[in-house]
Amino acid sequence: MTIQQYLAKINTLYITGNAREHSYRGDLQNLIMAILPNILVTNEPARVACGAPDYVLTRKDVPVGYIEAKDIGVDLGSKTLKEQFDRYKSGLSNLVFTDYMDFHFYKDGELTTKIAIAKLENGTIVPQPENFDQFTQLIKNFSETISQTIKSPTKLAQMMAGKAKLMADVIEKSLNYDDQEGKRSTIKSQMLSFQQMLIHDIDNKSFADIYSQTIAYGMFAARYHDPTLPTFSRIEAAELIPKSNPFLRKLFQDIAGFDLDTRLTWIVDELVNIFLASDVALIMKNFGKSTKQEDPVVHFYETFLGEYNPALRKARGVWYTPQPVVNFIVRAVDDILKTEFDLPQGLADTSKIKIKKKAITQTASKKNAVIKEVEVEHEVHKVQILDPATGTGTFLAEVVKHIHKKFEGQQGIWSKYVTKDLIPRLNGFELLMASYAMAHLKMDMLLTETGYKPTDDQRFRIFLTNSLEEAHPDTGTLFSSWLSDEADQANAIKRDAPVMVVIGNPPYSVSSTNKSKWIESLTADYKKDMKERNIQPLSDDYIKFIRFGQHFIDKTVRVF
Structure with missing residues (x-):
């Protein structure tokens, strides 16, 4: 499909007066794939309600960019779009906003350029062929991500926080959607488990915070222990989390390894890209030296939390102890x-004392098994x-x-x-x-x-x-x-x-x-x-x- 053919098709739909934002989705998808034959362009309308961009561009299953499309003629600078656009810009490093004619390119949250391939005149779409070649080159450049090594701990913490914030928003919307539809999805079941056993006053928003931070810091810990820096993936991360933390290891395997909710895959893969460009062990080692602080972990965490949600830090009374x-x-x-x-x-001190603990016992006989609670002596450290x-x-x-x-x-x-x-x-x-x-x-x-x-x-x-x-x-x-x-x-x-x-x-x-x-x-x-x-x-x-x-x-x- 050429740009001229693309514009002709969306114009045919537009002048009917019946077309809506979604009507043009397939045509834009086909145009981008024609320009980028080695890139898979996936149109994800089912995920929009949960806060995902409309299109994800991937190369060998690795995301290289995202496109968010609004209806033809919509003002991309409208205040009504600001909250959504700001959320995407803070969490996604390579992004395009478009109304199918005007394309705004963002890199790391900053507008880099914009170009229009058509305009509206008297109720019809009028091509601007003088911009076709430049548009084609911009789309090609958009797909050519250059992996820049992240060396700054502050930059890493900020980028992690940006992705985690976006992920938390998607998770909250997903849980709200499950509630509205009366669905018991995997992620909803996990939240109810947390509510029953760990944090009893948890709600959708609070669980979204826990879930997103789990994935972000699960990957952080995994990458810290990763001996193969050229490679990293969700599956590799699930295997690398230390066994000294079985809860995080098993939780991470459950939610970010093999059974990750499909509504979250795209943003988790964005985190993978961040850590692919990061040597976490070296960053943390150098961070301690550069700040001359004995505890670089604390300072990294405070940077993350301050960027992620300062209000959460205040609500829980989290403050650094000198x-x-x-x-x-x-x-x-x-x-x-x-x-x-x-x-x-x-x-x-290593001395021990004996304490009495309650234990459940069962008689050996299966037919007439008797279960009862008894007190048993147990030896523990005194201090x-x-x-x-x-x-x-x-x-x-x-x-x-x-x-x-x-x-x-x-x-x-x-x-x-x-x-x-x-x-x-x-x-x-x-x-x-x-x-x-x-x-x-x-x-x-x-x-x-x-x-x-x-x-x-x-x-x-x-x-x-x-x-x-x-x-x-x-x-x-x-x-x-x-x-x-x-x-x-x-x-x-x-x-x-x-x-x-x-x-x-x-x-x-x-x-x-x-x-x-x-x-x-x-x-x-x-x-x-x-x-x-x-x-x-x-x-x-x-x-x-x-x-x-x-x-x-x-x-x-x-x-x-």
């Missing part, structure tokens, strides 16, 4: 354990450490650094100590998916730097859960086993662990979004007989976490 403050608190806790609790090794709002793992990482100093010159026993006496004592709870993934990555990076060499698939005891919700005893029977396993292990700490050290910097948020009956009933103790006119500050998340810590003190004192 490293000297973290270091002081860890050293102070170590000193208190030595002087007040008669534990000479402080945070490095259990918990950061209930662990964020990116800053406090847990500082504990590791502090303890590692005691093993200088003893690298031979360090790995054995970490496996048997350190990882089993370090516990963290986190509510935000991105920081949860980064906490795991930070622990992985830090322990590797110390010379730790794992001998098995031991997981880090950092869990995706809401600290301020009570343990739920029935999760083991619900939904997929890997999701219930994450919830069960978090519940086990809440219910059974004799936590001796609660450490960290909980979120500050006067307008608390954590309003579970469990934590509200505990903080009610602080409000008794108060005659203050404004008692709202006692509902600050920070106060709730203090009450959470007191709850563990009360519980653990009974054990000791």
Whole structure:
């Protein structure tokens, strides 16, 4: 098809007065494929309701560009289109907006050029042949993506955030569509599983945040461990996520590997392209050197979250704790354990105690099987450490650094100590998916730097859960086993662990979004007989976490 033939066909449709935006889709698709014979141009009208561009251009299954088409004669600068166009420009690096005659080319969110191949005159489409050759060359250039290596951590964080924002919008629209149609799609089932077992007040928008951050940071962690930089894919990413984080690994395999919702494929593949141009391990290593900061993970995450959704950071009270403050608190806790609790090794203590836990038993006979709950003795480390709002793992990482100093010159026993006496004592709870993934990555990076060499698939005891919700005893029977396993292990700490050290910097948020009956009933103790006119500050998340810590003190004192 030539440009002249294309214009003649859409003009025939246009002058009928019955044609709509979708009527011209196939003709534009055929024109682009005629100009680009080695490119597959896919028209995706079914995905439009979920926020996807109208066309995706791919070469060997790799996206090279996107086209969003509006009805003939629509003003592409209209304010009514601004929200959608801004969303696409922030998330898609190679993009064209068109009304089938006028074409605006964008690269990395910036308008690079525009050209018209026709115009409307007296109710008909009039070709502008003087622009045909230039248009053809622009379309060819549009499909020739040049892979530029991303070296700036700030640029990588911003690009990840742009894709994640766009993905979250698509996911939310997909979930809303499922609700309207009464459908139980895979993604909707996953959301309901999260709601049942992990985050009970989650809604479509909140789950969209979790889902998009999971994919973005799952890929980030996978690429960090990728020894084959020239190649990268969704399937490869699912295999590369460390086994020390089985939840993220299995969740990522489920949602971004083999069974990814087709409504999301295009934007996930855009993320793949970003990481193909990134050596994440080198970027993070250089980032630490360039900023002269001990914790590049924190600064990378803050850049991402600030770009992705500053309001989310504020709503959850997420703020960076200065490293000297973290270091002081860890050293102070170590000193208190030595002087007040008669534990000479402080945070490095390896002593154990026996606790009683509830267990389910079943008689051997299948015919007359009897299931009952019994109490059994279980041996655990005495100095259990918990950061209930662990964020990116800053406090847990500082504990590791502090303890590692005691093993200088003893690298031979360090790995054995970490496996048997350190990882089993370090516990963290986190509510935000991105920081949860980064906490795991930070622990992985830090322990590797110390010379730790794992001998098995031991997981880090950092869990995706809401600290301020009570343990739920029935999760083991619900939904997929890997999701219930994450919830069960978090519940086990809440219910059974004799936590001796609660450490960290909980979120500050006067307008608390954590309003579970469990934590509200505990903080009610602080409000008794108060005659203050404004008692709202006692509902600050920070106060709730203090009450959470007191709850563990009360519980653990009974054990000791």
